[in-house]
Amino acid sequence: MTSTAAILKNLKTAGFRTTTVRTAVIELLASGGSPKSVPDLNAALAVRKITVNKTTLYRELEFLKQQGIVTDVRLNERQTRYEIAGDHHHHLVCTSCDRVEDVELDRELDEQERMIERRTRFKITRHTLEFFGLCGTCRTA
């Protein structure tokens, strides 16, 4: 929901800078439709002729996490992926080509969460739900 411009403006107001890397990282994550790993981001930045050290990227992502702008996502792979926080959704992961797509549910899981809270002593604050299978391309290939 929050646009890239609004995010950057808020950061600026808070005294942080809107550097080339920061702007590009936020844009890439906001435009993606899928969560991105550090190697993903580095490659996408390279296309834009932006060279950046991996340390800087990890630090930038940690910073954006602290600011509540991004969250991390762990699918069935080593790397952590990152996406813009806030609009709740899930992921479709192709187990053949590793493509990841965002997906939303018509009916969310609030009912199930309440049921679990009734049944256990857990207080649930969030959940992650990922679907695995074959994407359109891989299922016909």
Added chain:
Amino acid sequence: MTSTAAILKNLKTAGFRTTTVRTAVIELLASGGSPKSVPDLNAALAVRKITVNKTTLYRELEFLKQQGIVTDVRLNERQTRYEIAGDHHHHLVCTSCDRVEDVELDRELDEQERMIERRTRFKITRHTLEFFGLCGTCRTA
């Protein structure tokens, strides 16, 4: 559903050995109620006075994965966790103390899966659903 004894018997029939480590790993995973990481397993084995190299553990878990006996689980942490495959369930993860508990849903997500398949070109084969929050101990502490 499949008992430890049955798993071991099948492995033996297939020409594999039921070593101390293999037996203990399967028992630990089968009895757990929560997925275990390699350090978890190593610690639990130590209690049973079983000393084992981490390489052996990783190799054993990879082997059990190949055999379809275990699957890996990635929660919001670096390490991979492992659990017995087959009985579908979800996890409650305490964000304060990192405790992990298995949990089952009354109503599974088949309906949602069908809806996504109608809406996208994805063929879904499985999903993972994890709940995060505070466990009974941490919410009062």
Added chain:
DNA sequence: ATCTTTGCAAAAGTTTTGCATATCC
């Protein structure tokens, strides 16, 4: 001037690989 941002090198943590040895059937 000061705080933010960046790069580089090194370290840390997890998982994998190569190779040699031991063990079971």
Added chain:
DNA sequence: GGATATGCAAAACTTTTGCAAAGAT
């Protein structure tokens, strides 16, 4: 003997940390 299983050391891969330099306000 031949396949299976294990240990050790080293490598690979992802992420973090320390320190110094550069850049912006």
